[in-house]
Amino acid sequence: MxxxxxxxxxxxxxxxxxxxxxxxxxxxxxxxxxxxxxxxxxxxxxxxxxxxxxxxxxxxxxxxxxxxxxxxxxxxxxxxxxxxxxHPDGQPLPHYSLDPGAEAFPFSYAQNEIPDLALLAERQMPDPDHKVDAWAQRIVADSGATETLKVLEAMTRAIKEKFRYGARYEEGTQTAAQTVELGSGTCRDFAVLMMEALRSYGIATRFVTGYLYDDTSGETRGGGSTHAWCGVYLPGAGWVEYDPTNGLIAGANLIRVGVTREAAQSxxxxxxxxxxxxxxxxxxxxxxxxxxxxx
Structure with missing residues (x-):
């Protein structure tokens, strides 16, 4: 805490x-x-x-x-x-916290949850050349994992490790396809990429805006301004937050201010x-x- x-x-x-x-x-x-x-x-x-x-x-x-x-x-x-x-969780949630039907990736939501999650699981950006689809499929395959939590962790780490971070102060967000093509982006671009990649599998996600505080490592990126990451709805665990800019999981060092369907609303x-x-x-x-x- x-x-x-x-x-x-x-x-x-x-x-x-x-x-x-x-x-x-x-x-x-x-x-x-x-x-x-x-x-x-x-x-x-x-x-x-x-x-x-x-x-x-x-x-x-x-x-x-x-x-x-x-x-x-x-x-x-x-x-x-x-x-x-x-006082966040700050660690990946254990397997037993998920409903049995959600432990393997990809999973489907229960019928009674679909009406409430439908728009959050729907792609919000065009991907005419399927660049985001291909990127997401490659990350899932390269992870060598079938467990949902391990796949999400692998995607979070992959964005942090494989994309160049650069601050951009003008308003607006790149499309996920542009981020894949450029190989670089801001925290909001990385959040949108992870959201759209997971939505390609029908997983519900939210854009999260707020603040980042350093854990004294000196390695976190995105401080000095508002920060952005994403939330993923996991049956049994609820909304779990992932920060692909810094590879942070379950809300560690993140102060949530607002959640929205897309970045422009935040x-x-x-x-x-x-x-x-x-x-x-x-x-x-x-x-x-x-x-x-x-x-």
Whole structure:
């Protein structure tokens, strides 16, 4: 278990005073068996006239900010501070935690689960040349394993070991096929690749956005900003998280903030402004994560 403090700062600057349209924030995790929120703070400058907290279609905690129509500003700063306790599984789950029918890969879901998982098991991106299909089949074959947990672990490790990681700050995500072709990507690209590869076998997956804290190894990739990984639904075990960017399994060193069907639904901060396109100077994001182990 660890006590985690996260300070996520986002600052937009404008060349001329602009009006601010409604903004949507996905920055606050919900309490869970592996995560307990101790304190949260949201600072916004200029201060909004209305701040409204809701849950979205995936039950993520989201915040909507709205400013007066008459307001004009050359700067918008949003600072989210979280103080929480995290106690993940941190290890691959044992075989006996899966339903017997899910122990061998690939497996099928029970009839009563299919209606709830159908869209999450459906491919979301085109793969006209079957590059993702071929890659997934090769990884499964090369793993030499038939057990579901070992196959998933092999796929997680293969992405970390065989693809080049590179930060990319502009919005958007590569298709899984592009990632296979390029042999490189960001954390969100790797999460999408693993999701689409598993969906090619009919396995339900979710995109997970949140934060990464280092285990002091100095080898984790994706810190200093928001991080992305994927969740896989395993009958008997439920949603198990895999971080192919770092080869992490079962939520180790990962603070989950939101889960979605696809990456485009997980933007931490989205919104617009009233003004000219040329008014935008830039956006600066800084994420500071500190962790103190608790024995």
């Amino acid at each position: 660890a006590r985690i403090k996260i300070v996520h700062t986002t600052e937009y600057t404008y060349r001329n005073p602009v009006g601010l349209l409604r903004h949507r924030l996905m920055l606050r995790p919900d309490d869970s068996h592996d995560l307990r929120l101790l304190k949260t703070e949201l600072e916004v400058d200029p201060a909004p006239a209305n701040t409204l907290w809701k849950h979205d279609v995936f039950n993520n905690s989201v915040c909507f900010l709205k400013w007066p129509e008459t307001l004009r500003t050359t700067r918008l700063a949003i600072v989210s501070t979280l103080d929480l306790l995290h 933007i931490p901060i989205s919104g617009g402004f009233v003004g000219s396109e040329d008014d935008t100077i830039g956006m600066h994001v800084d994420v500071s994560v500190s962790a103190v182990p608790i024995r």
